[in-house]
Amino acid sequence: MTSTSATTRVMPTARARSGAARRPRGRTIGRVVSLDAARGLLVLATVAWLAAPRRPFPASEPWGAMGLDAIALPAFAVIAGCGFAMAQHRGWTSGARVLGRVALLLVAGLALAAAVGLIGGVAAGIAFDPAAGTLGGLERMRVAGPLLQLAVALAALGFLGLLASTWAGWAWATVITAAIGSGTLWLSAGLCGAPQGGLSDACSPATLLVGGIADAAGVPADPAVTQAVTTVIAGLGLALPAAAGAALVHALLRARSVDARQRGRVVGYGLLAAVLFGVLGILAYFTPTVWLHPPLEPATALWTPPLTLAVASLIAVLAGVTHPTVDTDLRGGTSTLGAFAEPFAAVGRISLVAVGTTLAVRTLLEALPDPDPVGWFAALGDIPSVVLGLLVVAAWLALALWAQRRGVRLRP
Known part of the structure; x- marks a missing residue:
């Protein structure tokens, strides 16, 4: 038999083995919230960076x-x-x-x-x-x-x-x-x-x-x-x-x-x-x-x-x-802290849609003949660009929370 010290199998707790607090057999294995939340924070930061025509930090x-x-x-x-x-x-x-x-x-x-x-x-x-x-x-x-x-x-x-x-x-x-x-x-x-x-x-x-x-x-x-x-x-x-x-x-x-x-x-x-x-x-x-x-x-x-x-x-x-x-x-x-991570986890579950769509929109707008919309908006200064980036972040966060509440799948 394989030694548990050399595997990555999660062992049941002592109470579960004794039957005092056994999990239901049909319990669905859920997603790991901390992983989705980390992905969600990264998605929001990336979306803000992509959506801002003029970046406050050098690329x-x-x-x-x-x-x-x-x-x-x-x-x-x-x-x-x-x-x-x-x-x-x-x-x-x-x-x-x-x-x-x-x-x-x-x-x-x-x-x-x-x-x-x-x-x-x-x-x-x-x-x-x-x-x-x-x-x-x-x-x-x-x-x-x-x-x-x-x-x-x-x-x-x-x-x-x-x-x-x-x-x-x-x-x-x-x-x-x-x-x-x-x-x-x-x-x-x-x-x-x-x-x-x-x-x-x-x-x-x-x-x-x-x-x-x-x-x-x-x-x-x-x-x-x-x-x-x-x-x-x-x-x-x-x-x-x-x-x-x-x-x-x-x-x-x-x-x-x-x-x-x-x-x-x-x-x-x-x-x-x-x-x-x-x-x-x-x-x-x-x-x-x-x-x-x-x-x-x-x-x-x-x-x-x-x-x-x-x-x-x-x-x-x-x-x-x-x-x-x-x-x-x-x-x-x-x-208890997981409740604070749930909104970011919701964004993490639509990471490909959020980042892919924002990247596609910016790339296509930048490909337009000069003066392209991205360059024109960037000329307005840092503050309008930061505001636009935050608005796009808020929009994706709202969409992710709506999809989670309604049970709508927005990921491939």
Whole structure:
């Protein structure tokens, strides 16, 4: 028989075993409120950022300075990994479910990219003439964006889920993924001559791969192909925080597998996961200096491990504190504080609809010819932009609460 110390099975309490307070057999396993609430807070912050035409804080540069927006996508990846691990633990996950979610994100991302290409084509007067090689702007479509990156990350997460199903398994999956990702970036920087400069648009795994194949074929590298490969590599970069999220949940599940001192065990395992992610991030950053190369800098262009693991470590610390405070168990039970988390949890349950819709609207408006509505509104100053962002946040919060009260499903 498998030892309970090596599994993530939640054991019944002593009262339940004795029959004094046995749960009904037909009780439905509910959603974990703290997880949905964390996703909801992240959704509201992301929606406010996307809806504000003029941001009060500077945005991140792909290979340069980091802004607050650099936290969003890695955090979504961590929470996606947490949700995957909970579904895996409860037996709700399957290859069909993972493929369905990946296909949904791919279709949404490609449709948005196609719409932007068509708008740009109309603005530039490009005709739809396949014989002449013009498709009304579709031929200039950029295969890029956060939806496509998350689709790649979820596909990689599903593959890792075939290999790992316990805390130890996911911890090793995180370590190996970090080693492969960091090693690939170290090697790429070295091949480009890292002592004179690190990774950039001109020096990345995508440019090396596409450029090498193009050189071998005797043709110039296609920027559109390089962009598509960059999107895939960036998505694989997000697979690391997703794996970390799965490892975090399985750590908490293992802490819950023993009745005694559960709160202390949850905090301890949360901190253990945070330390693991933090150490991996530090190693990813400093290891190149052993060979007198520049450190691997945090970057949003490819979601490098020092950035994504720092976000995962922060979330692990927060989860170790908030999970035992909000949730009474892992079957959907909540404490008194859970009532305060419910509104945010409602938003978390419509995360894809809220963020995807807001992202699509902003992207399409920005694609319109100048002066586009986003640029025009941004010229009005900071205060109108902040007010608009807050109004959009309030609208999504109200819609989420309405859907929860009416029992309307607004998530795919």
